[in-house]
Amino acid sequence: MPSLSLVIPAYNEAKRLPGTIQSLARYLRSAPFEKVELIVVDDGSRDETGAAAEAAKPELDDIGTPLRVIRNGKNRGKGFSVRRGMLAAVHEWVMFSDADLSAPIAELEKLMQAATTGGHDVAIGSRAIDHSLIGIHQPWYREFVGRVFNLNVRLLTGLEIADTQCGFKLFTDRAAKQIAAKQRVERFGFDVELLYIARKLGFTIAEVPVRWNNEANSSVTLGAGLQAFGDIWRVKWHDLAGRYS
Numbered sequence: 736m737p738s739l740s741l742v743i744p745a746y747n748e749a750k751r752l753p754g755t756i757q758s759l760a761r762y763l764r765s766a767p768f769e770k771v772e773l774i775v776v777d778d779g780s781r782d783e784t785g786a787a788a789e790a791a792k793p794e795l796d797d798i799g800t801p802l803r804v805i806r807n808g809k810n811r812g813k814g815f816s817v818r819r820g821m822l823a824a825v826h827e828w829v830m831f832s833d834a835d836l837s838a839p840i841a842e843l844e845k846l847m848q849a850a851t852t853g854g855h856d857v858a859i860g861s862r863a864i865d866h867s868l869i870g871i872h873q874p875w876y877r878e879f880v881g882r883v884f885n886l887n888v889r890l891l892t893g894l895e896i897a898d899t900q901c902g903f904k905l906f907t908d909r910a911a912k913q914i915a916a917k918q919r920v921e922r923f924g925f926d927v928e929l930l931y932i933a934r935k936l937g938f939t940i941a942e943v944p945v946r947w948n949n950e951a952n953s954s955v956t957l958g959a960g961l962q963a964f965g966d967i968w969r970v971k972w973h974d975l976a977g978r979y980s
C-alpha cells in the first residue's frame with residue numbers, strides 16, 4: 736500500500752478546520768494507505784487556524800497519522816503555502832486539497848488510480864469533464880469567470896486542461912519536489928504554473944473528474960480571483976526568461 740502526504744493550505748480556517756480534520760480522520764481510519772501524514776500550512780491567518788489544527792492532534796495520533804502545522808510568518812498566498820507543504824512532505828505521494836473539502840477526500844483514490852494505471856506523475860481533480868458529478872455548483876459568475884480563465888490559459892500556455900483551478904491535486908513525491916523547486920507564483924494563479932512546470936519537466940498529467948459539492952463560504956475574493964489572470968502572463972514571462980529551465 737502506498738504512503739501519502741496530505742497538504743492543506745489554510746487561511747483563516749479556524750472555523751472550518753475542526754470539521755475538516757474530523758472528516759479526514761474518519762476517512763483515514765480505513766483508507767488504503769500504509770502511512771499518511773497531514774500537513775496544515777497556516778498562511779499567516781488572522782484567526783486561530785494554527786491552534787485549531789493543533790487541537791486535532793490527539794484525534795489524528797489515535798489513528799497513527801502525524802500532524803504537522805507549518806506557519807507562514809505572514810499571509811503569503813495559497814501558491815506559497817502549497818509549495819511549502821509539498822517541500823516538507825515525506826511520503827511517496829503528495830496531495831493538496833482545499834480546507835473546505837468541496838471534493839470529498841475519498842476522491843483521491845480516483846486520482847491515484849488514474850496516476851498508477853496511466854503511469855502519470857500528476858493527477859488533478861476536474862469539475863469540467865463530467866458535470867453529473869457536480870452536486871452543488873460554484874456560483875454562476877465563478878463558473879463563468881472560470882471558463883474565461885481557462886480559455887486564457889489555453890491560448891497563452893497551450894495547456895490542454897479543462898479545469899486547472901480545482902483545489903485537489905496529486906503528485907508523486909518526485910514530481911512534487913521538482914515542480915515546487917521551480918514555483919514562483921504565490922497566489923491563485925499558481926495552479927497554472929504547477930501544471931506548466933510539470934509539462935516542461937516532462938511529467939504527464941491525468942485530469943480526473945471528481946465529485947464536487949461547492950462549500951459556500953469562499954475565502955477567495957473576486958479581486959483575488961481576477962489577479963490570477965495576471966499570473967498566466969507571469970508564467971509566460973518567467974518561462975521566456977528561462978526561469979523554469
Ligand SMILES: Nc1nc2c(ncn2[C@@H]2O[C@H](COP(=O)(O)OP(=O)(O)O)[C@@H](O)[C@H]2O)c(=O)[nH]1
Pocket residue numbers: 743744745746747748778810811812813814816832833834835837902950952953954955956
Ligand atoms: N483566500 C485565501 N485562501 C488561502 C490563502 N492561502 C491559503 N488559502 C487556502 O486556499 C484554499 C482556498 O479555498 P476556498 O476558500 O475553498 O476557495 P474557493 O473554493 O476557490 O472559493 C483554502 O484552503 C484556503 O484556506 C490566501 O491567502 N487567501
Ligand SMILES: [Mg+2]
Pocket residue numbers: 833835837949950953
Ligand atoms: Mg472552496
